[in-house]
Amino acid sequence: MTAFSLLAQSVSDGNVNVAQNIGFGLIAAVMIFAALCVVTTKNVVHAALWLVIVLGGVAAQYILAAAEFVAVSQVMVYIGAVMVLFLFGIMLTRAQIGAEDGLNNTGWQIGIPVAVVLFGLLAFVVLDAFGDDTLAEAPLTGDNNEATVDIADRVLFQYLAPFFGMTFVLLAAAIGAIVLARKD
Amino acid sequence: MLAANFLLLAAVLFCIGVFGVIARRNAVMVLMSIELVLNSVNLNLIAFALMNDDVDGQVFALFVIGIAAAEVGVGLAMVLLIYRNRRSISLDELSELKG
Numbered sequence: 001m002t003a004f005s006l007l008a009q010s011v012s013d014g015n016v017n018v019a020q021n022i023g024f025g026l027i028a029a030v031m032i033f034a035a036l037c038v039v040t041t042k043n044v045v046h047a048a049l050w051l052v053i054v055l056g057g058v059a060a061q062y063i064l065a066a067a068e069f070v071a072v073s074q075v076m077v078y079i080g081a082v083m084v085l086f087l088f089g090i091m092l093t094r095a096q097i098g099a100e101d102g103l104n105n106t107g108w109q110i111g112i113p114v115a116v117v118l119f120g121l122l123a124f125v126v127l128d129a130f131g132d133d134t135l136a137e138a139p140l141t142g143d144n145n146e147a148t149v150d151i152a153d154r155v156l157f158q159y160l161a162p163f164f165g166m167t168f169v170l171l172a173a174a175i176g177a178i179v180l181a182r183k184d
Numbered sequence: 185m186l187a188a189n190f191l192l193l194a195a196v197l198f199c200i201g202v203f204g205v206i207a208r209r210n211a212v213m214v215l216m217s218i219e220l221v222l223n224s225v226n227l228n229l230i231a232f233a234l235m236n237d238d239v240d241g242q243v244f245a246l247f248v249i250g251i252a253a254a255e256v257g258v259g260l261a262m263v264l265l266i267y268r269n270r271r272s273i274s275l276d277e278l279s280e281l282k283g
Contacts, residue, residue, distance in 0.1 A: 111206035173254035
């Protein structure tokens with residue numbers, strides 16, 4: 001199945017949610033443009049700010065996919081904490097202010113065919129395996145907290161051991177970062 | 185809404201991230217590209233959670249977000265250490281392991 005027939009199918013499908021599809025397409029276009037800017041811009045600080053747009057777009061897609069709790073976590077963790085870390089990293093490694101040459105490797109062009117071939121492979125596999133699958137309609141009315149309650153139940157019961165494991169990973173990472181970065 | 189929409193968007197983001205990892209020389213830029221890759225995987229997990237009408241995918245996405253935060257913290261600490269020792273974070277100059 002090609003992308004074109006996929007498009008035709010999504011148009012001819014009677015019960016498709018047009019507003020959801022348009023919102024998805026707009027956000028996706030902005031995200032792809034911003035992601036391309038992240039990997040092509042010559043200014044490190046601008047790359048970090050474009051990354052904010054990508055991460056915000058991902059959070060918006062989570063809301064479209066009815067995953068509100070993950071969306072809020074994404075905003076707090078990525079846009080709140082990780083971006084501050086990145087900006088600190090840029091500041092402490094004294095990146096040049098303004099455009100900077102030499103951000104790319106000498107053989108950076110090799111990345112283009114790699115990325116294109118990889119995308120072709122992924123797109124073929126995705127369309128082959130999931131080309132016809134539709135997503136469950138996002139519950140736009142009613143009790144929206146059900147998913148969050150479910151997440152809490154599973155994290156604190158079924159996935160309790162992995163959750164503890166992750167807390168130890170975070171603790172070790174925090175201590176390791178302090179040990180690595182302190183001066184003496 | 186088709187599941188392939190989300191999966192194709194995630195594939196595009198993944199490939200852009202892989203291109204960034206290959207093309208960039210600055211270590212901080214490589215870490216940013218890795219964030220793109222991790223976010224595309226999260227997008228896939230959320231799409232599968234919606235497709236199967238089950239929150240397991242969302243729980244996994246939360247775990248990935250937590251691990252990614254730890255990864256960025258340690259990664260940037262290592263970049264700072266390299267910068268302090270060598271006054272440069274160009275990855276192509278870190279060639280001590282080459283025989």
